[in-house]
Amino acid sequence: MIQTIKLVYSNFKYVVLASTIFVPMMIGLLILSEYIFLEPYVVAHLPSGSELGFVLIVIISALSALVIPMNIFRIKILKSSKQKMGGGIFGSIIGAASGVCSCGPIGFAVISTFGSVGAAATAFLTNYEIPLRIIAIVILAVTYFTTIKSLKVECNLNH
Amino acid sequence: MNKKGVIVGVIVVAIIAGITASYYSSQTETLNLDMGRTHGTISTAMGSPILGDPSAPITIVEFGDYQCEQCYAWFHETKPAIVRDYIDTGKVNLVFVDLAFLGKDSIPASMATYCAEDQEMYWEYHDLLYNSQESVDGGWANSERLKAFAYSLGLDFELFESCLDSEKYSKRVQYNIQQAKDNGIRGTPGFFIVGPDGQQKIGGAQPFSVFKNVLDSMI
Numbered sequence: 001m002i003q004t005i006k007l008v009y010s011n012f013k014y015v016v017l018a019s020t021i022f023v024p025m026m027i028g029l030l031i032l033s034e035y036i037f038l039e040p041y042v043v044a045h046l047p048s049g050s051e052l053g054f055v056l057i058v059i060i061s062a063l064s065a066l067v068i069p070m071n072i073f074r075i076k077i078l079k080s081s082k083q084k085m086g087g088g089i090f091g092s093i094i095g096a097a098s099g100v101c102s103c104g105p106i107g108f109a110v111i112s113t114f115g116s117v118g119a120a121a122t123a124f125l126t127n128y129e130i131p132l133r134i135i136a137i138v139i140l141a142v143t144y145f146t147t148i149k150s151l152k153v154e155c156n157l158n159h
Numbered sequence: 160m161n162k163k164g165v166i167v168g169v170i171v172v173a174i175i176a177g178i179t180a181s182y183y184s185s186q187t188e189t190l191n192l193d194m195g196r197t198h199g200t201i202s203t204a205m206g207s208p209i210l211g212d213p214s215a216p217i218t219i220v221e222f223g224d225y226q227c228e229q230c231y232a233w234f235h236e237t238k239p240a241i242v243r244d245y246i247d248t249g250k251v252n253l254v255f256v257d258l259a260f261l262g263k264d265s266i267p268a269s270m271a272t273y274c275a276e277d278q279e280m281y282w283e284y285h286d287l288l289y290n291s292q293e294s295v296d297g298g299w300a301n302s303e304r305l306k307a308f309a310y311s312l313g314l315d316f317e318l319f320e321s322c323l324d325s326e327k328y329s330k331r332v333q334y335n336i337q338q339a340k341d342n343g344i345r346g347t348p349g350f351f352i353v354g355p356d357g358q359q360k361i362g363g364a365q366p367f368s369v370f371k372n373v374l375d376s377m378i
Contacts, residue, residue, distance in 0.1 A: 034229055034363045040373060045366045047232045103227035103261060104346040104363065111260050123262050123295040126228065 004151045005070075014069045022065035025096070029057045032100035056133040060095035063140035064088065070147045078154050087143035095136030102126040199351055199358035201342050203254045205334040207272070208281050210242075211252035217377050219251060219370075222258040222339045222349040225268040225288045226295045230348045233364035234289040240367040245374055255285065257332050258339040258347050262296035267323070269332045271305040274322035278314050287312065352377065 008014050030036045030044075035054055037043050046054055067088040100106050102122065110118040125132065196204045198218045206220070219241070223230040245251035259265035268288055275284030287308050293299040302323065309319040322328070342351065343360070350361040352370070354377035361369060 037363055037365050037369070040359060040361060041369060043366065043369055045364075047236050047364070050232070103224060103229050103348075108260060108346045116263075119260075119262055126261075127294040127297065 001148055004148050004155075005066075007151065007155060008070050008073045011073075014073060017069045017072065018065040021068055022061050025064060025092070026058060026061035029061065029096060029100065030054075032104060032106060033057060034104065052130060053133070056095075056130065056137065060092065060133060060136055060140065063137060063144065064092040064095070067140055067144045067147060068092070070144070070151070074147065074151060074154070078151075087139055087146075091136045091139035091143060094139065095133055098125050098129045098132035098136070100125075102129075198254060199353035201256070201351060201353075202338055203256060205331045205338075206257075207255040207285065208276060209252050209254055210282060211246040212249040213252060215246075215249055215252040216355055217245075217251045217374060218353045219253045220351040220353060221253060221255050222344045222347060223255060224257070224259050224261045224265050224347045225272075225292065225300060226261045226265050227347045228292070229364040231289055231292045233348050237364065237367045237370065241370055241374075244371075250378060251374060256338055257335040258344055258349070259332055259336060260347075264296050264298075264300040266329070266332055267302060267305060268300040269335070270326060270328040271309070271319075271323055273328040273331055274319050275309060275312070275314060277322060278318065280312055280314055283312055284308065284314075 009018070027036065031038065033053065035044060035046060035050075035057075037045065071088050102125070107122045107126070110122055112118075114121070194204045196202070196206075198220050201220050203220060209218075223233075241251070241253075246253060257269040259269040272281055272284050272288070275281055288300070291299060291304075291308065298304065305323060306316070306320055309323075310316055339349070344362075346362065348364055350370075352359045352361065352373050356377070359373050359377075361373065
């Protein structure tokens with residue numbers, strides 16, 4: 001496993017890509033989920049009872065940053081299929097969408113634009129925020145292990 | 160003679176209709192409102208009663224939805240310290256304005272608070288809703304539960320029920336939602352801190368330290 005990670009991230013471009021995914025994704029989700037506020041002062045705030053949500057955001061961002069570059073490596077270097085890449089992106093989108101659509105500006109915009117359908121979707125994403133984030137983590141983890149396995153075979157790393 | 164009789168009849172009918180109309184109008188529109196009440200750029204005439212000293216130099220205008228979990232967080236995490244340090248000491252007062260948008264039970268919940276206000280229990284009902292919040296449209300704020308909350312507070316149940324069922328305060332809530340939109344509020348909770356020299360917008364369930372900084376800079 002470490003050998004596979006080393007293979008991908010020995011290329012500095014993929015380290016930069018992973019950082020470019022991790023930092024903006026984590027900060028963006030923390031802002032949208034109201035753990036970080038930018039106005040009137042930049043302030044970070046972790047209300048009691050919301051620690052799990054914070055940890056799940058960090059895990060989703062880290063897994064997305066790990067899995068997506070590995071799949072891009074597979075596609076670019078090994079000319080493999082794009083199927084596993086879909087899992088990584090799907091997991092990232094589920095993780096990002098859950099929770100950020102509650103009473104903040106995104107939820108308000110969705111409900112204002114789509115009316116009762118938007119309200120139902122927002123309510124679902126808000127009520128099942130934690131389970132949805134856990135599902136996103138599971139999807140990303142599965143994608144990670146299948147990607148590792150696939151890279152091992154395709155790069156013949158066991159020999 | 161006949162013509163005169165018709166004219167007198169029309170006048171009598173018009174007078175009776177006028178009296179009847181004004182009677183029913185006063186039945187449905189009896190609002191304890193100061194229609195000219197504004198705070199900064201916001202018309203709070205249709206908002207909540209003022210919490211704290213009405214003559215306090217600074218007003219916090221809170222825009223909220225009873226189903227919003229961030230409003231719940233602010234209510235429990237930040238508001239108690241603001242009440243303790245600023246509202247109870249007469250430095251600041253607070254007005255709640257509805258931005259009920261999250262789900263189908265949001266508007267009835269807001270209307271119910273004004274039905275409670277009819278019986279001078281607005282803030283007690285407001286607090287009870289935020290202490291009872293569960294998932295969005297999960298049934299905790301449906302019509303039966305809203306009436307049960309009124310019952311648990313000892314309100315005149317029949318009066319409350321007729322107020323809620325008739326949607327007496329529907330337009331009041333819609334007016335408040337429009338105020339929020341007109342003032343650029345795009346989510347809940349949203350706040351304007353209105354002082355003698357201007358107003359400061361704060362978006363989201365921000366911690367007490369942020370409110371303290373803003374309030375202290377205005378006092």
